[in-house]
Amino acid sequence: MKKFGKVLTLMMTVAMVLSGCGGTSNSNDKKVDSESGLPTKVVVGTNAEFPPFEYVDDNGQPDGFDIALIQEIGNRAGFEVEIKNMDFDALLMSMSTGGIDMVIAGMTADEERKKQVDFSDGYFQSGQVMIVKKDNNEIKTFDDLSSKKVAVQQGTTGDLSVTEGDEKCVVDGVEVKRMNKGADAVVDLINGGVEAVVIDALPAEQFVNAHPDDIKVVVDEAVVEEYAIAMPKGQETLKEAVNKALAEVKEDGTLDKLAEQYDAK
Ligand code: ARG
Secondary structure, three states, X not given: OHHHHHHHHHHXXXXXXXXXXXXXXXXXXXXXXXXXXXXXXXXXXXXXEEOOOEEEOOOOOEEOHHHHHHHHHHHHHOOEEEEEEOOHHHHHHHHHOOOOOEEOOOOEOOHHHHOOEEEEEEEEEEEEEEEEEOOOOOOOOHHHHOOOEEEEEOOOHHHHHOOOOOOOOOOOOOEEEEEOOHHHXXXXXXXXXXXXXXXXXXXXXXXXXXXXXXXXXXXXXXXXXXXXEEEEOOOHHHHHHHHHHHHHHHHOOHHHHHHHHHOOO
């Protein structure tokens, strides 16, 4: 214990010497502001396949409610944000190997993920819903998905909700088709490859709005969730700064304004 204390003091001294006064230090290529203790730049991973939270805009750039929110948080906390777009099920792995520093992706702060990462305070209440063909009057609850073919976006809580044996599973006996993108799951439904898609409520609404003659949303409130920003475990300074900025944007109405702007309501 004592020895550890000494090593820690030594490490802190080295860190202080390296960081100098009022400047920035550079350890492992990450510049840290010596006053705030925060990185000057944060690489934020997302999966821009999830409107209105994140999607690729007409210029090929990631945009959406989450992207605007993390920019706002970065501005207030004093770090630059760089967005990295990747597969949803690669996000947490990439964060664990240092490829990205943070995740904002309509990601549900669920218990399983909390074992691996820290989450900020929540910023959006959501839940899983079903999308079915417009003329389907058979599927009304998650239970009705039993023995049916259902498409999901791989690695999402929608996937887990119908995956037998998972803690989050709400219905057994589903034949799950895992797709890389939510939009692909919807196309498969329209083409008759599956009977339902399980996905978060607002993206479901947007996908249905794009094909109103073919598909509809079915709501069963069995799976309620909250989105939060994921960070590696133990980065307390960063987490506190994010939570402080988040509390501010909630309080001063900025979050509501963004929700309005991006139709995230
Ligand atoms: N809320 C769900 C989850 O956390 C789905 C998130 C999907 N997000 C995305 N950007 N594709 O698993």
